[in-house]
Amino acid sequence: MSSPSVQNxxxxxxxxxxxxxxxxxQIDRSMRSxxxxxxxxxxxxxxxxxxxxxxxxxxxxxxxxxxxxxxTFGRSRTLHLNMVAYGWSFNAIFAVSIWLMHRxxxxxxxxxxxxxxxxxxxxxxxxxxxxxxxxxxxxxVEWLEMPREVAPVxxxxxxxxxxxxxxxxxxxxxxxVYVSQWYILAAMFxxxxxxxxxxxxxxWFPARGTVQAITNWWFGHNAIGxxxxxxxxxxxxxxxxxxxxxxxxxxxxxxxxxxxxxxxxNWAGIHHLLxxxxxxxxxxAGIVASVMMVIPVLVTAINFHYTTASAQSWGxxxxxxxxxxxxxxxxxxxxxxxxxSLMALRDVNAVTHFTNFTIGHAHHGMHAxxxxxxxxxxxxxxxxxxxREWPSAALIHLHFWLCAIGTIGYVVVxxxxxxxxxxxxxxxxxxxxxxxxxxxxxxxARTICGSLMTIGHIVFCAHVLWMLVPRAEKRQGPTxxxx
Amino acid sequence: MKNLHIIYAGVFFTIAFSWGGLVLSSQIQQADLVxxxxxxxxxxxxxxxxxYAIQGKDVYISxxxxxxxxxxxxxxxxxxxxxxxxxxxxxVSRDYILQDRVLLGTMRTGPDLADIGGRQxxxxxxxxxxxxxxxxxxxxxxxxxxxxxxxxxxGATPSKDAIRIPPTHAAAAPAGYEWVPTERGRNLxxxxxxxxxxYNSPEAKLKE
Amino acid sequence: xxxxxxxSRNQPRNPAxxxxxxxxxxxxxxTEVHSQLAREKEEPQExxxxxxxxxxxxxxxxxxxxGVYLTRNSGDFSAATFDLDAVKVVADTGPKAFEPDAAKxxxxxxxxxxxxxxxxxxxxxxxxxxxxxxxWVAGDExxxxxxxxxxxxxxxxxxxxxxxxxxxxxxxxxxxxxVANIATYVRQAWGNTYSPVMDTxxxxxxxxxxxxxxxSAKELLSEHPITK
Numbered sequence: 001m002s003s004p005s006v007q008n009x010x011x012x013x014x015x016x017x018x019x020x021x022x023x024x025x026q027i028d029r030s031m032r033s034x035x036x037x038x039x040x041x042x043x044x045x046x047x048x049x050x051x052x053x054x055x056x057x058x059x060x061x062x063x064x065x066x067x068x069x070x071x072t073f074g075r076s077r078t079l080h081l082n083m084v085a086y087g088w089s090f091n092a093i094f095a096v097s098i099w100l101m102h103r104x105x106x107x108x109x110x111x112x113x114x115x116x117x118x119x120x121x122x123x124x125x126x127x128x129x130x131x132x133x134x135x136x137x138x139x140x141v142e143w144l145e146m147p148r149e150v151a152p153v154x155x156x157x158x159x160x161x162x163x164x165x166x167x168x169x170x171x172x173x174x175x176x177v178y179v180s181q182w183y184i185l186a187a188m189f190x191x192x193x194x195x196x197x198x199x200x201x202x203x204w205f206p207a208r209g210t211v212q213a214i215t216n217w218w219f220g221h222n223a224i225g226x227x228x229x230x231x232x233x234x235x236x237x238x239x240x241x242x243x244x245x246x247x248x249x250x251x252x253x254x255x256x257x258x259x260x261x262x263x264x265x266n267w268a269g270i271h272h273l274l275x276x277x278x279x280x281x282x283x284x285a286g287i288v289a290s291v292m293m294v295i296p297v298l299v300t301a302i303n304f305h306y307t308t309a310s311a312q313s314w315g316x317x318x319x320x321x322x323x324x325x326x327x328x329x330x331x332x333x334x335x336x337x338x339x340x341s342l343m344a345l346r347d348v349n350a351v352t353h354f355t356n357f358t359i360g361h362a363h364h365g366m367h368a369x370x371x372x373x374x375x376x377x378x379x380x381x382x383x384x385x386x387x388r389e390w391p392s393a394a395l396i397h398l399h400f401w402l403c404a405i406g407t408i409g410y411v412v413v414x415x416x417x418x419x420x421x422x423x424x425x426x427x428x429x430x431x432x433x434x435x436x437x438x439x440x441x442x443x444x445a446r447t448i449c450g451s452l453m454t455i456g457h458i459v460f461c462a463h464v465l466w467m468l469v470p471r472a473e474k475r476q477g478p479t480x481x482x483x
Numbered sequence: 484m485k486n487l488h489i490i491y492a493g494v495f496f497t498i499a500f501s502w503g504g505l506v507l508s509s510q511i512q513q514a515d516l517v518x519x520x521x522x523x524x525x526x527x528x529x530x531x532x533x534x535y536a537i538q539g540k541d542v543y544i545s546x547x548x549x550x551x552x553x554x555x556x557x558x559x560x561x562x563x564x565x566x567x568x569x570x571x572x573x574x575v576s577r578d579y580i581l582q583d584r585v586l587l588g589t590m591r592t593g594p595d596l597a598d599i600g601g602r603q604x605x606x607x608x609x610x611x612x613x614x615x616x617x618x619x620x621x622x623x624x625x626x627x628x629x630x631x632x633x634x635x636x637x638g639a640t641p642s643k644d645a646i647r648i649p650p651t652h653a654a655a656a657p658a659g660y661e662w663v664p665t666e667r668g669r670n671l672x673x674x675x676x677x678x679x680x681x682y683n684s685p686e687a688k689l690k691e
Numbered sequence: 692x693x694x695x696x697x698x699s700r701n702q703p704r705n706p707a708x709x710x711x712x713x714x715x716x717x718x719x720x721x722t723e724v725h726s727q728l729a730r731e732k733e734e735p736q737e738x739x740x741x742x743x744x745x746x747x748x749x750x751x752x753x754x755x756x757x758g759v760y761l762t763r764n765s766g767d768f769s770a771a772t773f774d775l776d777a778v779k780v781v782a783d784t785g786p787k788a789f790e791p792d793a794a795k796x797x798x799x800x801x802x803x804x805x806x807x808x809x810x811x812x813x814x815x816x817x818x819x820x821x822x823x824x825x826x827w828v829a830g831d832e833x834x835x836x837x838x839x840x841x842x843x844x845x846x847x848x849x850x851x852x853x854x855x856x857x858x859x860x861x862x863x864x865x866x867x868x869x870v871a872n873i874a875t876y877v878r879q880a881w882g883n884t885y886s887p888v889m890d891t892x893x894x895x896x897x898x899x900x901x902x903x904x905x906x907s908a909k910e911l912l913s914e915h916p917i918t919k
Binding site for chain 2 (some may be wrong): 059060061063064067068069072073074075077078136137138139140141142177182185186189190193194197201206207208209210211212213214215218222226259262263266267269270272273274275276277278279282285286346349350351353354355358359422425426427428431432433434436437439440443
């Protein structure tokens with residue numbers, strides 16, 4: 001525990017000092033090509049992946065829509081998941097974690113071609129993997145659908161990229177290690193271990209019977225919980241105090257939050273198998289871990305809340321694109337995590353498992369929390385790297401409202417319908433065909449909400465590309481929502 | 484935190500702890516599960532799958548059937564699986580030990596298939612259902628799997644495996660032609676018909 | 692913290708007007724600082740507020756619950772326990788004599804037949820023929836059994852309406868007792884008042900027809916004519 005510098009804490013407006021300013025400028029310049037590369041890649045995958053999501057959603061109320069073998073529901077849905085998971089969120093997280101790690105460690109990125117090489121390997125392999133899925137070369141293992149030969153290339157690419165965050169950390173010029181750095185560091189260690197073990201125990205040397213399924217969900221849930229979520233949390237831990245110019249409320253809460261997160265999230269994945277053919281003690285362990293997730297989430301929420309409240313300027317939260325997206329993400333991190341704990345309880349799970357409720361929850365976490373938080377990070381990072389302002393406040397507005405309404409609408413529609421669906425299956429009165437017929441209006445509403453999000457993503461992607469196009473006149477001053 | 488050794492050790496310990504507790508312990512606990520016979524010298528259950536069924540499973544995976552259909556029956560205290568007749572008992576670990584890919588599934592847009600071979604043993608039903616679910620299950624939102632069928636010129640007599648699509652159907656074969664399942668289609672139906680939960684396991688007994 | 696800072700200043704300075712410290716540039720080259728950075732705050736710090744007391748109580752409560760839950764729902768950490776509510780299996784009382792049970796038949800009907808013939812037994816007009824009041828259900832129980840066991844295909848007249856569809860051999864894989872229960876239900880539901888069906892009769896019919904394709908209406912009528 002480092003001794004706090006009281007002056008630092010009391011320094012209200014806290015601008016970058018002159019010396020740091022030029023240092024930071026150098027650091028930003030060194031990261032420009034690699035971070036912009038990952039940001040553009042992530043935005044492109046996001047658009048393609050979202051369009052496939054909408055196609056899959058349409059298929060649920062119009063089953064013969066685009067019904068060719070390559071785009072049969074089982075494949076278009078899988079393409080959607082893999083594109084938004086490995087294409088969008090991984091690339092976006094590479095961008096954000098490289099940037100955060102170098103900024104917080106106060107070092108320049110050296111040998112920037114290494115992460116870019118990794119990024120090229122990563123993205124080309126993903127393209128190959130997507131064609132393989134559309135061609136029917138799926139493995140049947142959720143979250144690991146791409147054929148197993150992609151694993152070595154993806155693994156090496158990940159190490160090239162992830163290693164650079166760790167290298168930056170090990171060369172750090174600061175004495176204090178900030179909470180965001182713990183999370184990123186942990187994520188960069190956790191994912192390769194998870195991926196290696198899952199590939200080995202499921203695809204290369206398959207374990208027997210349901211041990212496969214246990215490994216599958218240990219990996220699948222932890223890929224979210226131990227990689228995507230920690231970097232999302234790291235990003236929120238950085239941008240909320242950063243933009244407000246306030247210290248994070250409590251270091252002690254951060255510590256408790258981090259360690260309880262690391263301990264409980266690891267065990268929670270088994271809640272995907274409740275009621276299934278795995279011994280009951282494993283299920284109970286998964287339930288307990290999922291419920292205990294309330295602790296890290298509550299602690300983090302309190303920390304964010306007091307940090308934001310201490311600034312006493314909700315106008316800044318609402319007016320800064322970075323903060324509006326990040327705080328939206330933070331609120332939904334809390335909500336979706338609490339919902340997740342609730343869904344792990346046996347009696348609730350008996351209804352919600354196997355229904356749209358779970359899918360709504362997945363989008364709550366992956367979109368309303370993670371994606372929105374990453375958008376917030378990009379709205380901060382890209383102007384600093386490109387030395388250009390965002391061209392249009394109106395487009396950011398449009399992006400926010402399309403995504404916010406779309407994602408909240410989606411979660412609400414799916415939760416209500418998922419609960420109905422679970423009751424209908426459990427009551428054993430309606431036939432399966434009657435249940436799917438009763439789902440039609442809900443499936444239609446789902447398509448509308450998904451389309452809103454997708455249009456928002458297209459707006460975002462177009463805005464990013466527009467920003468990168470060289471222009472004569474530059475916009476002066478920050479692009480904010482309100483004056 | 485300043486003591487980085489604690490961070491590194493903690494990060495490693497937490498993941499090793501969960502892997503050991505969830506995965507490794509299951510690997511050890513389930514290591515000695517073997518097929519058993521319900522009576523001395525009787526048939527061993529779970530059965531070994533036939534060659535056609537194993538090939539059909541690849542079709543099942545490549546069409547992504549597992550994203551809408553689970554293959555697990557929950558106990559009667561959890562959900563309506565048994566009340567729906569999806570199985571006469573809940574599934575247990577032993578039922579899956581001979582499968583090289585376990586497809587438990589996480590979503591039920593359609594019904595569970597752990598016992599579909601016991602519930603719908605008719606191959607005609609499966610062919611009609613895959614050709615167009617509206618024939619056997621009107622109102623279903625399952626897509627048709629026309630890629631598993633081919634339109635063939637009819638011989639002197641209709642071939643034995645031709646699918647008799649009702650003549651009023653929009654995709655009914657034109658005169659002189661007939662719909663026949665491809666090899667993939669036949670394998671898939673063989674796989675579906677092989678999915679049966681019709682035996683007792685030491686961990687769970689059939690209801691009747 | 693080794694960050695150099697000027698605490699007296701609380702506004703971002705215009706970078707053009709200030710001279711950076713020379714030691715901040717390893718290569719000694721002056722770097723132009725862009726406007727986005729000039730308005731940026733210092734990297735975030737941590738405050739050191741203490742943990743609220745109520746949180747400690749919340750933790751304790753959750754920890755207590757977790758311990759209780761895990762002890763009560765561990766299933767003795769056995770690999771053979773899958774169902775917490777599993778009742779002890781009652782000793783087998785030996786084979787029971789079969790009695791036609793329309794209630795069991797109704798459950799099977801819902802799974803096997805209702806998607807076409809509907810739970811109301813009315814079918815779908817013009818597509819799937821009705822069973823309620825159908826002359827094909829009436830009379831000889833062997834006809835009902837044959838349809839369930841082998842299925843039917845092609846044109847058929849039911850209650851004066853012509854249908855042309857394909858009924859699979861749904862009964863082929865069912866047990867004799869299950870087919871008997873379905874047949875009993877069909878013959879006694881929706882106002883139908885025909886005799887129940889025994890499993891022995893199903894076994895007999897199954898043996899007599901052997902492994903065969905679906906029936907056409909004509910063939911079935913020649914074996915079991917409809918009597919008004």
